[in-house]
Amino acid sequence: MSIKEDDGTVKPYTHAAAGWGALKFVALNLLKERVQGSNYRMLFGQNQPGGFDCPGCAWPDREHASTFEFCENGVKAVAAESTGKRVTPAFFAAHTVTELMDETDYELEQHGRLTDPMVYDAVADRYMPIAWEQAYALVARHLQALPSPDQAAFYTSGRASNEAAFLYQLFVRAYGTNNFPDCSNMCHEATSRGLPQTVGVGKGTVVLEDFEHADTLLIFGQNPATNHPRMLGELRECARRGATIVSINPLRERGLERFTSPQHPVEMLTMSSTPISSMFIQPRLSGDLALIKAMAKRTLELDEEAQAAGAPRVLDADFIGRHTSGFEAFAQDLRNESWGLLVAESGVPREQIEALTQVFVRGRRVICTWGMGLTQHKNSLLTVTMLSNLMMMRGQIGKQGAGLCPVRGHSNVQGNRTVGIEEQPSQAFLDRLQQVFHFDPPRHHGYDVVRTIEAMLAGEVKVFMGLGGNFASATPDTPRTWAGLRQCELTVHLATKLNRSHLVHGKEALLLPVLGRTEIDMQAGRAQGVTVEDSMSMVHISFGMNQPASPNLRSETAIVAGIAHATLGDAPIDWLGHAADYARIRDLIERVFDDFHDYNARVAKPGGFHLKVASREMEWSTASGKAQFLVHPIDRASPLQRARERHGEKLMTLMTTRSHDQYNTTVYGLDDRYRGVFGMRRVVFANADDIAMLGFADGDWVNLVSVWDDGIERRADRFRLVSYDIPRGCMAAYYPETNPLVPLSSYADGAGTPTSKSIPVLLEAA
Numbered sequence: 001m002s003i004k005e006d007d008g009t010v011k012p013y014t015h016a017a018a019g020w021g022a023l024k025f026v027a028l029n030l031l032k033e034r035v036q037g038s039n040y041r042m043l044f045g046q047n048q049p050g051g052f053d054c055p056g057c058a059w060p061d062r063e064h065a066s067t068f069e070f071c072e073n074g075v076k077a078v079a080a081e082s083t084g085k086r087v088t089p090a091f092f093a094a095h096t097v098t099e100l101m102d103e104t105d106y107e108l109e110q111h112g113r114l115t116d117p118m119v120y121d122a123v124a125d126r127y128m129p130i131a132w133e134q135a136y137a138l139v140a141r142h143l144q145a146l147p148s149p150d151q152a153a154f155y156t157s158g159r160a161s162n163e164a165a166f167l168y169q170l171f172v173r174a175y176g177t178n179n180f181p182d183c184s185n186m187c188h189e190a191t192s193r194g195l196p197q198t199v200g201v202g203k204g205t206v207v208l209e210d211f212e213h214a215d216t217l218l219i220f221g222q223n224p225a226t227n228h229p230r231m232l233g234e235l236r237e238c239a240r241r242g243a244t245i246v247s248i249n250p251l252r253e254r255g256l257e258r259f260t261s262p263q264h265p266v267e268m269l270t271m272s273s274t275p276i277s278s279m280f281i282q283p284r285l286s287g288d289l290a291l292i293k294a295m296a297k298r299t300l301e302l303d304e305e306a307q308a309a310g311a312p313r314v315l316d317a318d319f320i321g322r323h324t325s326g327f328e329a330f331a332q333d334l335r336n337e338s339w340g341l342l343v344a345e346s347g348v349p350r351e352q353i354e355a356l357t358q359v360f361v362r363g364r365r366v367i368c369t370w371g372m373g374l375t376q377h378k379n380s381l382l383t384v385t386m387l388s389n390l391m392m393m394r395g396q397i398g399k400q401g402a403g404l405c406p407v408r409g410h411s412n413v414q415g416n417r418t419v420g421i422e423e424q425p426s427q428a429f430l431d432r433l434q435q436v437f438h439f440d441p442p443r444h445h446g447y448d449v450v451r452t453i454e455a456m457l458a459g460e461v462k463v464f465m466g467l468g469g470n471f472a473s474a475t476p477d478t479p480r481t482w483a484g485l486r487q488c489e490l491t492v493h494l495a496t497k498l499n500r501s502h503l504v505h506g507k508e509a510l511l512l513p514v515l516g517r518t519e520i521d522m523q524a525g526r527a528q529g530v531t532v533e534d535s536m537s538m539v540h541i542s543f544g545m546n547q548p549a550s551p552n553l554r555s556e557t558a559i560v561a562g563i564a565h566a567t568l569g570d571a572p573i574d575w576l577g578h579a580a581d582y583a584r585i586r587d588l589i590e591r592v593f594d595d596f597h598d599y600n601a602r603v604a605k606p607g608g609f610h611l612k613v614a615s616r617e618m619e620w621s622t623a624s625g626k627a628q629f630l631v632h633p634i635d636r637a638s639p640l641q642r643a644r645e646r647h648g649e650k651l652m653t654l655m656t657t658r659s660h661d662q663y664n665t666t667v668y669g670l671d672d673r674y675r676g677v678f679g680m681r682r683v684v685f686a687n688a689d690d691i692a693m694l695g696f697a698d699g700d701w702v703n704l705v706s707v708w709d710d711g712i713e714r715r716a717d718r719f720r721l722v723s724y725d726i727p728r729g730c731m732a733a734y735y736p737e738t739n740p741l742v743p744l745s746s747y748a749d750g751a752g753t754p755t756s757k758s759i760p761v762l763l764e765a766a
Contacts, residue, residue: 221373
């Protein structure tokens with residue numbers, strides 16, 4: 001039964017994911033964005049060797065020569081960039097920053113593309129036009145005036161190309177700091193910090209072709225239908241050839257139930273679909289570590305039972321003996337662990353754990369994939385390494401059709417880290433920079449996202465520069481983040497469209513409009529291509545096809561070079577010369593990173609090339625030279641557990657999530673159709689029994705109040721309760737609306753990722 005309010009509608013969604021619904025919303029988005037007819041051709045070229053690569057997610061392309069290899073969310077990203085709507089100097093003349101702050105994130109997105117560089121005028125409370133060279137000089141003046149380079153922080157979005165990111169990190173290190181907060185700090189940092197401890201490399205061990213050979217896929221903490229829709233095409237093929245697919249996620253997501261592929265006419269014409277997951281496991285929020293450890297414990301028990309019966313072993317003893325260390329200590333810890341504790345902390349009944357483990361041990365070639373459902377908890381690094389432990393028990397790393405598959409978000413978030421966007425650089429990398437560029441880079445670690453915000457609040461960071469992204473909306477503890485940004489002497493943002501971060505500014509502020517990846521990038525009379533690295537370490541090049549939205553746009557690479565030249569001059573690095581031909585930047589990358597040998601030649605081939613991942617080849621870049629089993633106890637006194645002890649069953653655990661009509665902080669529309677929400681965003685999904693226990697009814701309006709022990713009130717008001725299939729004690733709501741509830745001091749141990757998937761909250765009537 002539908003629940004109707006003025007703000008929107010909630011009604012069940014009974015169709016398969018994708019299908020005609022996806023094509024309908026593709027058409028609606030093209031109309032809404034006023035994409036000109038001549039630009040529709042971009043949809044058929046976005047994955048071709050001669051066209052641009054989709055600027056959306058980091059899922060790899062099956063065929064770069066495909067004519068129709070795109071998804072609904074990819075079209076939304078492309079349409080948003082190719083919109084006919086413009087944000088001109090006249091727009092800023094008509095709107096003060098204070099007026100614009102009253103608009104929603106969706107409304108800000110709908111204004112269109114930025115066209116000219118702008119500088120903030122505090123007296124008029126407006127952005128005013130500024131010439132490019134004057135903008136560069138303003139940044140240089142602020143940077144040169146700082147007593148220490150560490151008083152500046154340089155953020156990077158996952159949209160930045162390898163070329164822009166490499167030049168950016170080179171400029172910042174030549175300037176003298178390693179302060180590189182980036183989007184990795186807020187998503188897969190637990191993966192990047194955890195996997196090197198177990199298998200030696202912070203990347204996945206599979207390539208796309210491995211999905212053709214896998215017989216079992218375990219999907220942890222992920223919603224592919226919204227976040228990586230093209231992944232569903234691979235899962236569809238796996239399901240149709242008989243592979244077992246298990247969804248392990250607190251929310252039962254529609255896309256992992258049934259999927260209609262727009263790429264397959266028979267399914268479209270017959271209104272049929274392909275079932276995807278055959279099993280759904282719903283752990284409580286922050287319960288994945290206990291669940292995976294329980295699977296490991298049961299796997300060990302099955303092996304010991306098999307040995308006692310004289311049956312074939314369940315563990316891969318050969319792999320463990322030849323390729324790993326630390327197994328005996330790990331196994332003893334599993335034997336000593338309490339089943340009662342594992343069941344209670346995971347929130348999964350023991351019989352379901354045993355059934356899930358049976359699926360795992362029957363699999364001869366198993367791929368484990370995961371998203372931010374695993375990485376945004378206090379124990380997320382331990383969870384990722386425990387998953388690695390589990391896979392090593394069965395030798396499921398380093399063979400065809402099996403392995404670890406973290407699925408990154410933005411299109412080049414992995415590539416940015418590869419080419420040097422890293423606040424904790426290795427000494428070997430810094431040595432190579434010194435050797436190639438003849439300057440002494442800073443050796444101390446810099447600030448990540450959380451530490452940058454803390455430093456801004458303390459007055460220790462006075463200049464903030466953002467290479468893309470929406471820092472003010474993506475980060476935790478929203479009021480405190482905004483206060484930190486407003487204390488800066490200068491904030492600088494490189495962007496394609498207006499967003500919240502441009503309105504939460506420092507005492508001085510610059511808004512610098514950039515070319516999108518869909519647009520032709522001409523430098524020194526030649527069209528330039530840019531490269532990215534996807535989630536499976538494939539590097540490929542793409543060229544824009546559309547005319548720029550404005551003649552006054554510049555590429556990210558050109559802007560970075562202009563600021564670097566104004567700040568540091570042209571010795572020992574010829575910034576402007578390198579930016580005139582991106583092939584020169586790729587030559588520099590090759591000189592710093594051996595794995596990029598013959599970069600320009602290899603990337604010129606259709607599909608590009610695969611960067612070596614040593615663990616895929618059973619080479620273990622660890623101190624012992626072997627893959628390492630790690631022992632992890634279950635924390636019995638976490639902040640979440642302490643909050644439960646104080647507040648009892650009224651304490652709920654909240655996860656932030658995105659709707660189907662958004663990508664990261666970019667809100668394309670107000671519908672989340674797979675979850676049955678239309679025309680609104682201030683909703684909170686909760687178990688029907690919890691709604692009743694708390695004294696509310698489905699459809700009531702509530703306020704959310706965060707529970708933390710630092711004396712700061714954190715709240716998000718007026719959210720509509722929506723009954724949903726989620727475990728007792730757990731709730732979900734969209735970000736950035738609920739980011740104010742995430743305490744700045746609540747982050748993953750050893751990774752620093754904000755705990756956006758395990759926020760203790762209380763509800764009160766709105």
